[in-house]
Amino acid sequence: MSNTAQLRVLSIDIGGSNIKATVLDDKGALLMEYKKVETPQPADPANVVIAIKKLSSQFSGFNKISVGFPGYVRDSIVKTAPNLDNAAWVNFDLGKKLEEVLGFDTRVVNDADMAGLGVVxxxxxxxxxxxxxxxxxxxxxxxxxxxxxxxxxxxxxxxxxxxxxxxxxxxxxxxxxxxxxxxxxxxxxxxxxxxxxxxxxxxxxxxxxxxxxxxxxxxxxxQDGIKGGVRLWSDELTATKVVPSSTIK
CATH class of the missing domain: 3.30.420.40 (ATPase, nucleotide binding domain)
Structure with missing residues (x-):
């Protein structure tokens, strides 16, 4: 495939009850229907990452990942998660972990911040x-x-x-x-x-x-808010080689 493929973002919203996702084009339009899985209990990093891996396997054609997380996040590192298993999340590098597990560049921000990018x-x-x-x-x-x-x-x-x-x-x-x-x-x-x-x-x-x-x-x-996932990558007009999600192990 071309090394200058258009930006395609798997946009994920982590909530207290459900984890939702879709794939967006470079203008924020939905390319696939929303899918969701229940937020696992306990909602610690290991269980949430497993749930995200399961959810992401239902999508293909994306080349970047954006995540909205319910807590304070800095540089894709979680600092607080008051509505999840808070103590387990402190200083957890969710962006790095998802890059390791899913194989795509990942950016993580607070969920309201991502929603804000999508609606303002x-x-x-x-x-x-x-x-x-x-x-x-x-x-x-x-x-x-x-x-x-x-x-x-x-x-x-x-x-x-x-x-x-x-x-x-x-x-x-x-x-x-x-x-x-x-x-x-x-x-x-x-x-x-x-x-x-x-x-x-x-x-x-x-x-x-x-x-x-x-x-x-x-x-x-x-649905408006999750579109903010593509704006996290607004500094990149093109993306790297697209790898189908079926290659995720």
Whole structure:
């Protein structure tokens, strides 16, 4: 095959319940249908890597890998994983491990950061929130990621972090009405804290919002967010030789 094949990215989203993936072209369009596997329990590095290997075997034709991870990530190395098996992940080089196991160049970022790359317009200061197992945030200026802040782990009240205040467990415990009341407070806090130009809200629980949103707030889908995987490789207009995933051992 040609050594100047177009960029084809296996984009993976690791969540507390499922690990999802698809293949994207160099413009972020889906080339294959989404597939998913359950996030293993315990969700330690060894089990998650096995699950990703199983999932990736269902795809072919990609030449790069992007991963959105639910925690703080620096240079593809996981620093925290509050909604997985946290202690086991500290300083785990997930990017390097997946390159060894799958045989493709890999970049790993926080999952909200990857979603942000997929949904923003690239103009001004844009904030992305993901409402799921926890509370994810990404901040971008003119389409460029700013240093990641783990807002979900910071205090929302005297006793609760944002993860605990409006995460999935809080939704299940408090109910939809009270959760929405809390979300109004959270959105007010985010406006005050970041003074953003535009806000995007995604994640599974975004569909549970019942109150009217400001004109500069938009709901987005997980499918939109996973498209950010190709933008992690925007510095590469062409990719190396394509190796079918069937060669993965």
């Amino acid at each position: 317009a690239g103009k001004g200061l844009e904030l992305v929130l993901t409402l799921g197992t926890g509370f994810g945030t990404a901040l971008l200026l003119n389409g460029k990621l700013l240093p990641h802040l783990e807002v979900g782990q910071s205090p929302a009240t005297k006793t609760k972090s944002y993860d605990k205040f409006i995460g999935e467990a809080a939704f299940e415990k408090e109910g939809k009405r009270k959760w929405n009341t809390r979300m109004k407070k959270v959105l007010n806090n985010m406006q005050t804290l970041f003074n953003y130009d535009y806000l995007y809200i995604g994640g599974g629980n975004s569909r549970e919002l019942t109150f009217k949103l400001d004109k500069n707030i938009k709901l987005v889908t997980n």
